[in-house]
Amino acid sequence: MEPRPRSFYVLTAFFVLFVLFLYGPTLTIGVLSFQGPGGGLTFPMRGVSLNWFRELFQQQAVGDIWGAFRRSAALGMMVMVTTVVVSVMGGLAFRKRFAGSAVLFYLTITSLVIPSILVSLGVGLIFNQLGFKVHWATSGFGSQLTWTLPFGLLIMFAVFNRFDKSYEEAARDQGASSWQTLWHVVLPIIAPSLIGVALFGFTLSYDEFARTLLTAGSYNTLPLEIFGMTTNVTTPVIYALGSLTTLFSFVIIGVFLLVVWSMGRRRARLGSDAGKGV
Secondary structure, three states: OOOOOHHHHHHHHHHHHHHHHHHHHHHHHHHHOOEOOOOOOOOOOOOEOOHHHHHHOOOOOOOOHHHHHHHHHHHHHHHHHHHHHHHHHHHHHOOOOOOOHHHHHHHHHHOOOOOHHHHHHHHHHHHHHOOOOOOOOOHHHHHHHHHHHHHHHHHHHHHHHOOOOHHHHHHHHOOOOHHHHHHHHHHHHHHHHHHHHHHHHHHHHHHOOHHHHOOOOOOOOHHHHHHHHHHHOOOOHHHHHHHHHHHHHHHHHHHHHHHHHHHHHHHHHHHHHHHHHO
């Protein structure tokens, strides 16, 4: 067997360091969340236990952790559904050239390069000037869409850019209407991409801090609640909360990936059955 070049080991070491840089902080928080009852916020650990996870489910002296979690989950679902629907509609609209399409495209993605805190400030000011109440479900919802929609639209533009229009033509040749073609042909084909857009929408909303800071009103979302806890919570309960929210994010990602995998298996099985039938 031919020996590996020295560059292989150098690049491997660099990759390991890169992975540690990405996940090291998360792993550190996860480890510290298992501190004993007398543990603090830093190493060395003082025992190992599940005490701080139990504390997390007790009545907290400060904050509203579970209320913030429910608000973040609800807001994430709202943003997810809206992002998917608008992204599909935008992707369909941009399949054909129209006057001002290029300008509209660049205006759509401009919000990605504007500092998030300025977007939050602008949305909050607009709601105040119009006499509307600043609330996580209204102004917070709008500010987060400025973050998720450009990602969703970019994904759908890429999907429709390589979409084979012959499938639609075949459906129309069989007498399908435009709506039937969209529902029974286009959407099933792009379904895995729609799940990806939904995942982007939910996770980006669930973790968003800066764009929600000045638009959530008097009720915090979970990222805002965690930020507030960093100033007045001096026990590893905050690490336990961070570990659970990270686990929740991974579970959501796993569920979406499982759905995509199941759809791929089903499509392959249907294709195999159709081939056998021929």
